[in-house]
Amino acid sequence: MIDVLLGLQWGDEGKGKIVDYLAHKYDIIARFQGGPNAGHTLYVNGVKVVLRTIPSGVFHDHCLNLIGNGVVIDPVALKGEIEQLLAIRPDVLSRLFIAHRAHLILPTHRALDAASEAAKGSDKIGSTLKGIGPAYMDKTGRNGLRVGDILSKDFQQRYNKLKEKHLQMLAQYDQKIEWEEWEQPFMEAVEYLRTLQIVNAEYWLEDHLKSGKQILAEGAQGSMLDIDYGTYPFVTSSNTIAAGVCAGLGVAPVHIGEVYGITKAYCTRVGSGPFPTELDDETGEALRKAGNEFGAVTGRSRRCGWIDLVALRYTVMLSGVTKLIMTKTDVLDEFNPIKAAVAYKIDGKETKEMPYDLCSTDVEPVYETFPGWDKPLSACTSFEDTPQVFKDYCKFVEQYLGTKIGFVSNGTGRDQLLVIG
Numbered sequence: 001m002i003d004v005l006l007g008l009q010w011g012d013e014g015k016g017k018i019v020d021y022l023a024h025k026y027d028i029i030a031r032f033q034g035g036p037n038a039g040h041t042l043y044v045n046g047v048k049v050v051l052r053t054i055p056s057g058v059f060h061d062h063c064l065n066l067i068g069n070g071v072v073i074d075p076v077a078l079k080g081e082i083e084q085l086l087a088i089r090p091d092v093l094s095r096l097f098i099a100h101r102a103h104l105i106l107p108t109h110r111a112l113d114a115a116s117e118a119a120k121g122s123d124k125i126g127s128t129l130k131g132i133g134p135a136y137m138d139k140t141g142r143n144g145l146r147v148g149d150i151l152s153k154d155f156q157q158r159y160n161k162l163k164e165k166h167l168q169m170l171a172q173y174d175q176k177i178e179w180e181e182w183e184q185p186f187m188e189a190v191e192y193l194r195t196l197q198i199v200n201a202e203y204w205l206e207d208h209l210k211s212g213k214q215i216l217a218e219g220a221q222g223s224m225l226d227i228d229y230g231t232y233p234f235v236t237s238s239n240t241i242a243a244g245v246c247a248g249l250g251v252a253p254v255h256i257g258e259v260y261g262i263t264k265a266y267c268t269r270v271g272s273g274p275f276p277t278e279l280d281d282e283t284g285e286a287l288r289k290a291g292n293e294f295g296a297v298t299g300r301s302r303r304c305g306w307i308d309l310v311a312l313r314y315t316v317m318l319s320g321v322t323k324l325i326m327t328k329t330d331v332l333d334e335f336n337p338i339k340a341a342v343a344y345k346i347d348g349k350e351t352k353e354m355p356y357d358l359c360s361t362d363v364e365p366v367y368e369t370f371p372g373w374d375k376p377l378s379a380c381t382s383f384e385d386t387p388q389v390f391k392d393y394c395k396f397v398e399q400y401l402g403t404k405i406g407f408v409s410n411g412t413g414r415d416q417l418l419v420i421g
């Protein structure tokens, strides 16, 4: 069976921590989309680690880790990540597998990302500038280079050809990007990539499924950043919802089991784009401080606001979420009251549906208000132990979304997770 774990908001819901927690139940953790734009934080024996391309099961001895074909790989970023991990886990390479159909991010993809964002001015997406958009454009445009290509004799010619195309595109931008110094490290990293375990992932997974192995597909970004259903064009360039798993790993839908959807107890977004429940005031600032809301990859400060149940209902529906996981509940310890958006008011009318274009629609969130709790959740060691007002808040969220909460996270540590029976 393949279970799925994905973010239901705009990313950074705490996927890394939860995958690391759940990994003991699984034989394989597989990333199915995104690339080094992701930053998944986990704490290993109190030490903070941020994973970007490598799946978050890497700290478990028994877990194999697959970077699936739906992922775009920057060899330089991957090499750097592996080197950082080798210091903590010398066995990381023996448990890491890479799909040969995964596409490569070239230095000129990063340059194009930077030039394109600069040209957009105040309309910029707020991209992480890791070359994600241009790499996926080449994939769908049928020009891309894949991991399997680095094993072919004519890789250098194919690289040169694609680079030439990118240089012509770059010439159209005013912004000059100094990408040349990125080329040599790229070639060195490609050389390194050749030594890793590159597999025909769809058959590799099929064999493991046949022998009864349990697999967890780890999502990156969040459902509201999905290329089709997110707040387009302020999105990433892949399908972040559960549908992305089958295409991103080469597995049939029949194998999909549980779909875990993660949401923070409030909401954040990093980068540009609509965010109906954003708090541009001291409460927002207090959330940022209490939740330490600064990007794991770029260090940018994250925009903060109340939980948006309209958006969550939409993303729960899109992925068929079977179990909810609510993270960062401890962050709300100091807040009173606590709010949750239960409808959008558009042109004076209330709706619980996501409009076609959040960017051009004037949306006023309608809030339900909840009392804060007087006992810190961070001090609770079981769900039973949590204050009644918090239990009521959880019940409300479950009823609104029509899905049960399976776990509540109340701190950054692996063990700070309350299981709801």
Ligand code: GDP
Binding pocket: 007, 011, 012, 013, 014, 015, 016, 017, 038, 039, 040, 041, 042, 291, 296, 327, 328, 329, 330, 331, 409, 410, 411, 412
């Ligand atoms: P991801 O991209 O979904 O893996 O999330 P990030 O790692 O980018 O951001 C989540 C941040 O919240 C990280 O710094 C985590 O250590 C932290 N975190 C995760 N769960 C909790 C929690 O329950 N409470 C608190 N206070 N922090 C948490």
Ligand code: IMO
Binding pocket: 007, 010, 011, 012, 013, 037, 038, 039, 040, 125, 126, 127, 128, 129, 130, 132, 133, 219, 220, 221, 222, 225, 234, 235, 236, 237, 270, 271, 272, 296
């Ligand atoms: P994880 O996996 C939060 C955002 C960027 C930008 C938009 C497009 O850690 O949750 P891109 O680099 O993909 O072209 O950026 O998407 N974004 C994320 N926001 N968490 C992420 O990943 C993100 N990955 C991309 O900030 O607004």
Ligand code: MG
Binding pocket: 011, 012, 013, 038, 039, 040, 041, 296
């Ligand atoms: Mg993150």
